[in-house]
Amino acid sequence: xxxxxxxxxxxxxxxxxxxxxxxxxxxxPVEPERIMNYLNINDVEDFEMLILKMEKNYxxxxxxxxxxxxxxxxxxxxKPQMHDFLKDFxxxxxxxxxxxxxxxxxxxxxxxxxVTIAEISDLRGVNSIGPVKNLLQKKLIKISxxxxxxxxxxxxxxxxxxxLYFGLNDLxxxxxxxxxxxxFEEKEQPSLFQ
Amino acid sequence: xESEVYxxxxxxxxxxxxxxxxxxxxxxxxxxxxKISEITSEYLYxxxxxxxxxxxxxxxxxxTASTLIYIxxxxxxxxxxxxxxxxxxxxxxxxxxxYDKIQKISQLLKEMEGQTLLLWxxxxxxxxxxxxxxxxxxxxxxxxxxxxxxxxxxKESEEFLYVDSKDYSIxxxxxxxxxxxxxxxxxxxxxxxxxLNSIEEILVSFFCILEMIRQRVIIGVQKQLFAPISxxxxxxxxxxIQ
Numbered sequence: 349x350x351x352x353x354x355x356x357x358x359x360x361x362x363x364x365x366x367x368x369x370x371x372x373x374x375x376x377p378v379e380p381e382r383i384m385n386y387l388n389i390n391d392v393e394d395f396e397m398l399i400l401k402m403e404k405n406y407x408x409x410x411x412x413x414x415x416x417x418x419x420x421x422x423x424x425x426x427k428p429q430m431h432d433f434l435k436d437f438x439x440x441x442x443x444x445x446x447x448x449x450x451x452x453x454x455x456x457x458x459x460x461x462x463v464t465i466a467e468i469s470d471l472r473g474v475n476s477i478g479p480v481k482n483l484l485q486k487k488l489i490k491i492s493x494x495x496x497x498x499x500x501x502x503x504x505x506x507x508x509x510x511x512l513y514f515g516l517n518d519l520x521x522x523x524x525x526x527x528x529x530x531x532f533e534e535k536e537q538p539s540l541f542q
Numbered sequence: 543x544e545s546e547v548y549x550x551x552x553x554x555x556x557x558x559x560x561x562x563x564x565x566x567x568x569x570x571x572x573x574x575x576x577k578i579s580e581i582t583s584e585y586l587y588x589x590x591x592x593x594x595x596x597x598x599x600x601x602x603x604x605x606t607a608s609t610l611i612y613i614x615x616x617x618x619x620x621x622x623x624x625x626x627x628x629x630x631x632x633x634x635x636x637x638x639x640x641y642d643k644i645q646k647i648s649q650l651l652k653e654m655e656g657q658t659l660l661l662w663x664x665x666x667x668x669x670x671x672x673x674x675x676x677x678x679x680x681x682x683x684x685x686x687x688x689x690x691x692x693x694x695x696x697k698e699s700e701e702f703l704y705v706d707s708k709d710y711s712i713x714x715x716x717x718x719x720x721x722x723x724x725x726x727x728x729x730x731x732x733x734x735x736x737x738l739n740s741i742e743e744i745l746v747s748f749f750c751i752l753e754m755i756r757q758r759v760i761i762g763v764q765k766q767l768f769a770p771i772s773x774x775x776x777x778x779x780x781x782x783i784q
Contacts (some may be wrong), residue, residue: 375664416661428660443659448648449556451655455647471640474557474602491684502684514651515658523650525643532646 363387363398368424377421377512419511420518446486453479454488458510458522462492462503480504488513555595558606559641561588566638573638578617578631582610609634683752686762689771690748693735697744710746712753719750723760723775731762731771 355362367383380395389395399415399422406414416425426434434440446454453476456468468476483489484504492505511518523531555561565584566573588594589603613630722729731751738744751773754760764771 414661423663425661425663428657431660431662434662445652445655445659451648451651452556452644455644455651458651459643459647471637471644472557473559473606473637473641474599491682513658514654515661516654522647528643528646528650531650 357387360398363389364402367398367402371415371422371424374423377416377419377423379421416515417517418515419508447479447482449474449476449479450482454483454506454510457483457489457504458506458519459525461505462495463505464495464501464503466501468504553594555588557596557599558603559637560645561585561595561603562606563638563641563645573642574635576635576638578610578614582607582614585610683755685764686752686755686771689731690744693732693744694741697741710743712746712750715747715750716754719747719754719760719773720775723773727775729773731773733770734773 355365357363357366366387370378370383380392380399384390384392384395389398403415405411412427412430413424414427416423449472452472453468456471457463460467465477465480468480480489484491487507487509489504489510490507491502493503494500495503506519510516516522553564555564562581562585563573565581566576569577569580569584571577571581586607589607595603609630613634616630719729719734722734735744735747738747751760751762755762758776760773760775762771762773
C-alpha cells in the first residue's frame with residue numbers, strides 16, 4: 349500500500365515540502381543555487397515562483413514563521429509580531445545592540461570599504477580603534493588587506509555576518525547617499541511646522 | 543543659555559562632530575553656512591560644563607574648539623578676495639557634511655538592526671538551550687600570524703636546557719604533518735606547536751603550514767577570534783575553500 353504521506357520531489361508540492369524542510373533544519377541562510385541544483389531547477393524564475401508561493405502561504409495562513417532573504421540566501425525566521433511573546437516565553441533579556449560609536453564606524457566601513465582606521469577616525473573626529481576592534485570581534489568587519497601607502501595600514505571591509513545582522517541580502521540593498529538624503533528630508537519635513 | 547531652557551538634557555556627545563552637528567541643527571543653521579561665532583560660544587559652554595561630553599575624548603573636543611576659535615579669529619581679519627579651497631572653514635564644513643551623512647547611515651543601520659532583532663532564527667534557540675556550537679571558519683593569514691606570535695612569545699620565555707643540532711626541512715615537516723593529519727584529518731595547531739622543541743623547528747613548521755595552505759593541501763580554521771586554530775586536510779571531493 350502506498351503511504352499517503354509520500355511526497356515526490358518532482359512535483360511542486362514535493363518541492364515545496366523539500367525546501368521547507370531544508371530551511372527548517374538550516375541554521376544559516378541557504379543559498380538558492382544549492383536547492384536549485386538538488387531539485388534540478390535551472391531557471392531562477394521557476395525557483396522564485398516556488399519561494400513566492402511559500403512566502404504567500406506563510407503570510408496568509410496565520411503562521412508564526414516566515415521566509416527571510418538575507419546574506420544572499422533564504423532562511424526561516426519567526427514573524428516580528430512574535431518577538432515579545434518569544435522573549436517572554438524563553439525569558440530572554442533584551443538583546444544587546446551596537447553602540448553608537450560602533451554604528452558610526454560600521455556606517456563608514458559599509459559605504460567606503462575598504463577603509464583604514466585613520467580614515468575612519470578622521471571622518472568621525474575621534475579615535476576609532478576601540479569600535480573597530482569590537483566590530484572585528486563580532487565579525488561584522490574583517491581585515492581585507494593593507495593600503496599601499498606609507499606604513500601599509502590595514503584595510504577593513506564588511507562581512508557576510510554584517511549582511512545577516514542587518515537583514516540585508518547584499519550591499520546594494522543599502523540606500524545610496526542620494527537616496528539617504530531624500531529619505532531623511534521626508535522624515536524631517538513635519539518638524540518644520542512644530 | 544536661553545535655548546537651554548527647553549532643550550532636554552538627555553543627549554550625550556561621543557565626539558566633537560557629534561556636538562557640533564547637534565548645535566548646527568538646534569540653531570536651524572545650514573551646514574554649509576555656519577555662524578561660527580554663535581556656534582563657538584555654545585560649543586565652549588558644553589566643553590566647560592563637561593556633563594554631556596565623553597570626557598575620555600576631551601582632547602578631541604579641545605582640538606575642534608581650537609579650530610573653531612581659529613576660524614572665528616580669521617573672520618575678524620580682512621578676508622582675502624578668493625576663499626581658498628583648503629581654508630579651515632571649507633575643511634570644517636566638509637567634515638560636517640560627511641559626518642552628517644554618517645549619522646544618517648548610523649540611524650538607518652540602527653533601525654535595520656532593530657527590525658532584524660525582532661526575527662528569531664534557529665540559532666537563537668540553540669544559544670538558549672545548548673552550548674552554542676561555533677561555526678568553523680577559514681582564518682586569514684593575519685590571524686594565523688597572530689597565533690604564531692603568541693606561540694613564539696611563549697617559547698621565548700622557556701628555558702632550553704639541551705642543545706639540539708637537528709636540521710629541519712620543510713619537506714620533512716610536510717610529511718610529518720601529513721602523517722599527523724592522517725588519523726582524524728585534523729590537527730590542533732596550538733597543541734602541535736607545543737610539542738616542538740625549538741624556535742627553529744616552530745618556524746620551519748609554520749612556514750610549512752603556510753605553504754600547505756597556499757597549495758590548498760590543508761586549511762586553517764578557527765572557532766572564534768583568538769581561539770585555537772586547527773588544521774584540516776582538504777579532501778578532494780568536498781573542498782571547503784570553494
